[in-house]
Amino acid sequence: MKTRTVKHIAKSSHERVGFNFTVRRPLPSAGLKQIDPFLMLDHFGPFYQKPNEQGGVSEHPHRGFETVTIMLEGQVEHRDSSGGHGTLKAGDVQWMTAGSGLIHSEMPPDEFRKTGGTVHGIQLWVNLPKRDKMTKPHYQDISAAQIPVVKSEDGKSVVRVIAGEAFGVKGAAETHTKVIALHLMLEPQSRTEIKVPADFSAFAYIMQGQADFENGGMAKESELALFENDGDGVAVKNAGEETLNMLLLAGEPIGEPVVSYGPFVMNSPEEIHQAIEDYQSGRMG
Numbered sequence: 001m002k003t004r005t006v007k008h009i010a011k012s013s014h015e016r017v018g019f020n021f022t023v024r025r026p027l028p029s030a031g032l033k034q035i036d037p038f039l040m041l042d043h044f045g046p047f048y049q050k051p052n053e054q055g056g057v058s059e060h061p062h063r064g065f066e067t068v069t070i071m072l073e074g075q076v077e078h079r080d081s082s083g084g085h086g087t088l089k090a091g092d093v094q095w096m097t098a099g100s101g102l103i104h105s106e107m108p109p110d111e112f113r114k115t116g117g118t119v120h121g122i123q124l125w126v127n128l129p130k131r132d133k134m135t136k137p138h139y140q141d142i143s144a145a146q147i148p149v150v151k152s153e154d155g156k157s158v159v160r161v162i163a164g165e166a167f168g169v170k171g172a173a174e175t176h177t178k179v180i181a182l183h184l185m186l187e188p189q190s191r192t193e194i195k196v197p198a199d200f201s202a203f204a205y206i207m208q209g210q211a212d213f214e215n216g217g218m219a220k221e222s223e224l225a226l227f228e229n230d231g232d233g234v235a236v237k238n239a240g241e242e243t244l245n246m247l248l249l250a251g252e253p254i255g256e257p258v259v260s261y262g263p264f265v266m267n268s269p270e271e272i273h274q275a276i277e278d279y280q281s282g283r284m285g
């Protein structure tokens with residue numbers, strides 16, 4: 001395996017979304033509009049939600065892409081305009097295909113709101129190719145137990161295979177284009193190598209700790225490391241003194257024009273105008 005070098009380190013901006021909700025956002029960021037097929041990555045929390053405090057994000061639409069929510073702590077309940085409903089708990093993943101569009105809310109469930117608690121997670125936006133942008137909306141609610149876990153022999157490196165493949169193990173989520181989504185947890189000094197096809201875009205996002213990608217590339221908490229297309233794998237070592245908690249994301253580039261406006265991501269300005277009109281006239285979801 002030839003491991004890739006780091007091309008760019010992106011720092012997160014701090015953005016406010018929903019009620020009382022601040023996220024770290026390394027993608028998009030200065031000098032990094034998208035990493036085809038990945039459009040956005042938001043890291044929410046960890047923060048403590050006080051008992052009876054409002055939280056989450058109220059009703060809003062999406063069209064033309066997928067939202068992937070990875071819960072690390074706390075809970076989120078989603079409800080949508082077509083009656084779709086589910087609750088994500090720590091370790092669970094929701095892979096939502098917005099497709100032709102829906103209106104949904106992402107809120108703490110009532111029970112959780114009453115007691116309060118720590119909320120921590122990731123929301124990733126994955127683009128859809130033109131052929132699938134108007135597909136029927138679809139959810140994959142994937143519980144932590146359904147996500148394959150690959151452990152090293154010494155138990156010091158753990159990889160949760162959310163999508164794609166790692167170490168010959170297939171991930172839990174179905175995807176529209178070829179996507180690899182892995183959640184890595186490495187103890188100090190442990191190291192692993194992951195296969196990533198040479199033509200895939202690839203990046204890592206550090207949720208906690210310090211990563212050494214060898215070949216001179218390092219990244220720490222809140223930073224995104226974008227890899228060059230100069231190898232068929234990624235090597236990572238925990239260079240810090242705490243657990244390294246990291247996402248590795250890779251995908252086959254879609255290579256189509258991207259025209260986005262807030263929660264709508266299409267291929268042309270006309271399709272964006274149509275999305276706004278459909279939403280405003282109640283024809284979405």
Ligand code: MN
Pocket residue numbers: 060062067104106
């Ligand atoms: Mn949403």
